[in-house]
Amino acid sequence: MAVYTDVGADELDTFIDGYDIGEMLSYKGIAEGVENSNFLLHTEAGNFILTLYEKRVATRDLPFFLGLMQHLAARGINCPQPVQNKKGEVLGKLAGRPAAIVTFLEGVWLRRADVKHCAAVGDALAKLHLAGADFAKKRVNALSVEGWRPLFEGCCERADNVQHGMKATIEKELDALEKSWPRGLPQGVIHADLFPDNVFFLADKLSGLIDFYFACNDMFAYDAVICLNAWCFESDFSYNVTKGRALLQAYAKVRPFTDAELEAMPLLARGAALRFLLTRLVDWLDVPPGALVKPKSPQEYLRKLRFHQKAKSVQDYGVEAKELVA
């Protein structure tokens, strides 16, 4: 749920006067995006999304995120485009918070994706990686291997309250990943959070990607396995090889994987599972008992982690290495 800050019509009117988008006709807080306050804004020029950045997003990162969206949109990636105000700036201030207006993307996110959607996601992710190659700004991935232990230390004493044995599993996995985390794989700008609610479809065609607020510089193959985790497991947490194969093949058609990336894939998938297990665990323990907002289940990612721990090669993801290289 995502309206942390309400905005008055007067102050919004004044804010919008700074843009060339006509008079405001309506605005409504929308229940999407977890980190920020989002409003659907209707003006004489059409529909827009107004975002107020809340404290979980660092202000210093905003030029990276907004600049990236501009960069990607200019290279044909269908993503929200920051609207420049009359001074040529994309970042303003509203209700005491950094704020931006971006273009509105048509499309709906899928509550139940099938194989062709997974293929479309693989294709779009690879195109995103290529389009971001010449983006000049950099942003370190604060949620990569170096960031995991601090997260764990903040919540390890209570992990077993969520599920018995969780603490030991995470601890062992952390030790292993810190020792063997791959280095030197192809890197660039990654989305890092391409879950179903961040991908829009119109009549089964992928129509756009949103929410670049975890984007950073990291390994491309790591982004691919984040998607594998997010798109290719069923609601009973079983891995769907057909979906996984479709996603990886579609990705490789646009940007073939290197042998080193494929070899590292099970390990990267374990890391991707651990990263979401940890942030979900922190959020889970952070919510007061009886709260009306239900955080996402950490157990789901414990199950995914265990699946990846058993995987030995990309074959275990339903695909032959030779299908994924140049």
Place this chain on the structure above:
Amino acid sequence: MAVYTDVGADELDTFIDGYDIGEMLSYKGIAEGVENSNFLLHTEAGNFILTLYEKRVATRDLPFFLGLMQHLAARGINCPQPVQNKKGEVLGKLAGRPAAIVTFLEGVWLRRADVKHCAAVGDALAKLHLAGADFAKKRVNALSVEGWRPLFEGCCERADNVQHGMKATIEKELDALEKSWPRGLPQGVIHADLFPDNVFFLADKLSGLIDFYFACNDMFAYDAVICLNAWCFESDFSYNVTKGRALLQAYAKVRPFTDAELEAMPLLARGAALRFLLTRLVDWLDVPPGALVKPKSPQEYLRKLRFHQKAKSVQDYGVEAKELVA
């Protein structure tokens, strides 16, 4: 916050196929309306609001609410208009809940209303009362005087935890109102919840009224004092006579009050304050500690109640009786 039920794109597509509003382009849960789940729906035919009725709204009342909106819209009141599906029905079923699509109203609700807005509300309320006169369906006001004691009995033991002395004040007031509650005043369809978030403005002009889910048959003057409570007190809970006078005068210009209505006004205002004090108290005590959703303050309505207890006539609301009659 108002998305209790999520809807999948597939099932929504199927639902929309039953209407003549083109293909769906997007839908987003919106953070408005407390009782139901609301989505802003964009189709080839434009913007609409999709509402899923949750358990707090009785299914048997839906034909009254939807029929009333159709009735009022046909008589020039700018309110959401239920869209008929291909079978000519306005009420359908989606995600296991009764659901309706209504037209989208442009406009924004005012976080800070001034005198001219209060006048516009008085004018619109009177027009609503006249337009509803020949509406055939009836709905008893479950939140009138007979409904207050049961509400109080459910929460009286904890009322003093919210504010010391609240229990005794409510009890005494309940006794008084049950004895002297006015009967025989002009009646008809009332909105019963015309708070600022239910009134839209565009450039200071009232552009529409929404949320008819408390509408019922009751005294017109009671509806007027609900508005007085909702629009004419400042954030420090002081009564603004200029606003009150503007609202009542604008109302009376369209529908003059009777002498009996004016005489009963302080008592009606006490009842209107008690009604919202009680429902807010119930909601306040109902929310688990630490919850992320903050219910509205009951104290605000205790303060308003005390103001009205001191009022002796409409003069205390800043206006002479002779200005408000035919």
